[in-house]
Amino acid sequence: MRTARAISLLLLLQARRSMTGAELAAELEVSERTVQRDVLALAEAGVPVYADRGRAGGYRLLDGYRTRLTGLDRAEAEVLLLAGLPGPLQDMGLADPALAARLKVAGELGGAPAAGARRFHLDAPGWFRDAPVPPLLAEVARAVWGGRLLRARYRRRPEADPVERVLRPAGLVLKAGTWYLVARPDGTVGEGEAATHRVYRVDRLLAAEPSDRPFTPYGADADFDLAAFWEARAAGFARSLLRETVTLRLSPLGLALVPRLLEPLAAREALASAGEPDGRGRVTVRLPVESLDVGYEEVLRLGPEAEVLEPPALRRRLAEAAARTAALYGAPPADRPQR
Numbered sequence: 001m002r003t004a005r006a007i008s009l010l011l012l013l014q015a016r017r018s019m020t021g022a023e024l025a026a027e028l029e030v031s032e033r034t035v036q037r038d039v040l041a042l043a044e045a046g047v048p049v050y051a052d053r054g055r056a057g058g059y060r061l062l063d064g065y066r067t068r069l070t071g072l073d074r075a076e077a078e079v080l081l082l083a084g085l086p087g088p089l090q091d092m093g094l095a096d097p098a099l100a101a102r103l104k105v106a107g108e109l110g111g112a113p114a115a116g117a118r119r120f121h122l123d124a125p126g127w128f129r130d131a132p133v134p135p136l137l138a139e140v141a142r143a144v145w146g147g148r149l150l151r152a153r154y155r156r157r158p159e160a161d162p163v164e165r166v167l168r169p170a171g172l173v174l175k176a177g178t179w180y181l182v183a184r185p186d187g188t189v190g191e192g193e194a195a196t197h198r199v200y201r202v203d204r205l206l207a208a209e210p211s212d213r214p215f216t217p218y219g220a221d222a223d224f225d226l227a228a229f230w231e232a233r234a235a236g237f238a239r240s241l242l243r244e245t246v247t248l249r250l251s252p253l254g255l256a257l258v259p260r261l262l263e264p265l266a267a268r269e270a271l272a273s274a275g276e277p278d279g280r281g282r283v284t285v286r287l288p289v290e291s292l293d294v295g296y297e298e299v300l301r302l303g304p305e306a307e308v309l310e311p312p313a314l315r316r317r318l319a320e321a322a323a324r325t326a327a328l329y330g331a332p333p334a335d336r337p338q339r
Contacts, residue, residue, distance in 0.1 A: 006038045006042055009028060009038050010042060010047060010049070010061075012027060013060060014065075017061075018060040019059055019060075020058040020059070021058070023058070039051070039059055048061060048065050049061055049062075132203075134179055134202040134203040136202065136205045136207070137179055139208040140172065140179075140181055140208050143208070143210035144169040144170075144172055144181075146210065146214055147169075147214045147215060148169075148210045148212075148214050149186055149215050150168075150169050151166050151167075151207075151208075151210075152164070152167055152200070152205055152207060152208050152209075153207040153208075154200055154204055154206065156204070165186075166185065166186040167181070167183035167184065167186060167200075168183055168185075168215055169183045170182045170184070170224050170226060170229075171224075171226035173230050175234070178203070179201070179202040179203065180202065181199070181200045181205075182198070182199055182229060183198065184197045186215075197229060238265050239265060242265070242266060242290060243291070244288070244290070244291055244292055244295060245286050245289070246287045246298075246299065246308060246310070246311070247284065247285070247286055247287075247309040248284070248287055248308060248309065250282060250283055250302070250307075251280075251282055251304075251305045254302050254305030255271075255274070255283055255285075257301075257302055257305060258285075258287075258302070262287070262298055262301070265288075266289060269287075284309065292313065296314060296317055296318065300321065304322075
């Protein structure tokens with residue numbers, strides 16, 4: 001830890017030229033006394049760092065001294081800095097190496113690319129959601145990062161009995177504030193056979209213990225494309241939920257509201273099914289929904305711009321809702337004085 005901290009201190013001085021002991025202590029989250037000891041250790045190792053006395057003083061490196069980082073142009077460095085997503089990296093226990101990498105890039109290119117990281121921020125969870133960090137995320141990330149087998153105890157559903165597996169981790173995915181591990185049970189296939197990767201919610205892991213020895217990927221494991229796998233899996237999962245179909249007649253405004261108010265996959269399929277407009281500009285579409293209860297909620301969002309044609313049960317339910325709404329607005333509010 002001391003070595004990593006001393007390197008971070010060196011890179012901070014290289015990027016910013018001069019910093020006070022208080023500034024370094026705040027940046028490194030240590031005491032000023034610890035900063036003094038780290039500066040002394042750097043000097044003893046041959047790094048030309050010295051202290052300026054006085055009100056404008058601080059620690060600085062001898063002019064002209066710098067470490068070297070080669071192979072990156074400015075645009076590549078800016079993208080690398082943007083990739084340092086502080087929240088998820090902190091959750092996975094990777095904040096320290098990410099900080100060191102950003103400091104190296106900023107120091108090599110004069111600190112200017114760091115402005116890009118101040119202008120872009122990823123806020124992964126959806127609104128009005130609490131997304132606590134799974135307690136075993138750091139252990140899982142250690143197995144993923146080190147390419148190590150993971151001995152895990154997992155509960156598929158809250159009411160299910162736990163199962164134990166030895167997993168070959170392929171990667172971690174953060175989706176709308178929820179962490180998922182993509183892995184396959186060890187020993188499920190032989191060399192040259194197709195690997196069967198599965199998805200595990202990290203917050204349902206009851207135990208996770210990385211192996212001391214890394215595993216060697218082979219066959220489909222070696223060529224596994226995490227992004228492509230997740231995209232296909234997510235699309236298939238979303239489509240599998242849409243088990244019912246609602247036939248709607250939409251006004252021109254209703255048609256425009258569909259992609260703004262409804263679930264994206266369902267909205268795309270509904271728009272793709274649209275027929276020719278009738279004499280009043282209305283079109284008929286087929287909207288896939290998870291259930292008729294969900295369909296009821298979805299159509300309510302569209303208000304009077306959508307008319308349910310089928311199924312009859314949902315049409316009756318919406319008609320009753322419309323009648324109740326008309327009754328509410330047809331009479332003056334009880335707490336408003338009559339004229």
